[in-house]
């Protein structure tokens with residue numbers, strides 16, 4: 001397996017390279033979610049903007065331009081994407097298809113490594129924040145959300161900060177396990193499974209006291225079905241026929257993966273949210289579907 005430490009090193013080279021910032025600020029605005037996202041691009045809460053950087057690279061590393069500092073790492077990043085896609089994602093997709101009593105390649109077929117789509121690798125870095133920023137956001141670094149793709153593979157890293165929201169309304173820390181991955185389901189999986197596999201609601205908060213002086217880094221694989229896939233329930237699943245289907249939109253209005261990702265990424269952290277339930281949940285409407293953000 002390609003080494004994760006080397007991938008971490010690639011991330012540092014990418015983010016430390018001064019020209020990468022200017023170069024990718026421009027590309028990020030052109031390509032939406034691809035390339036370099038500078039700090040303070042998103043609004044978190046009470047006028048406080050984010051303090052995290054990331055660099056997203058399509059699994060087809062030749063699809064877009066990269067700055068010189070990144071180019072030596074591209075073969076390795078591509079191998080890392082392939083490893084994650086075939087050795088981690090495929091078994092997960094097989095299990096999820098079997099869970100719906102569908103043929104085991106049913107979900108793999110719509111997640112082609114060589115198909116047109118935006119499944120990508122993300123390198124991420126969180127910077128410490130001021131006391132004032134912590135106070136105004138109630139220590140939330142990245143608001144509660146679901147990812148918009150089908151599956152997110154998060155390589156476990158030792159700085160606690162990631163939490164998931166349980167059905168009981170409680171946020172719980174995700175514990176680090178060496179050499180493990182965290183698998184989250186996203187919106188596309190919830191749509192395809194008619195609500196049977198719920199998108200994981202997760203957020204990032206200030207780490208516990210003993211880790212607050214450390215910089216937190218992450219490597220992720222954000223998976224989406226192919227762009228052309230219509231995100232309507234797999235209604236031929238015997239399981240869904242038994243338990244029933246939850247539809248967030250009528251099937252004939254279901255967005256394609258391309259429509260859904262474009263709507264979600266252009267709105268994220270940029271649009272005005274409407275408060276529901278006090279200030280705990282905020283909502284916006286994208287492609288006719290209500291999307292919630294959790295504080």
Ligand SMILES: O=C(O)CCC(=O)C(=O)O
Nearest residue numbers: 124147154162202204218
């Ligand atoms: O930093 C993390 O652990 C999670 C990041 C995340 O949820 C995201 O980038 O969508």
Ligand SMILES: [Fe+2]
Nearest residue numbers: 145146147202
């Ligand atoms: Fe996320």
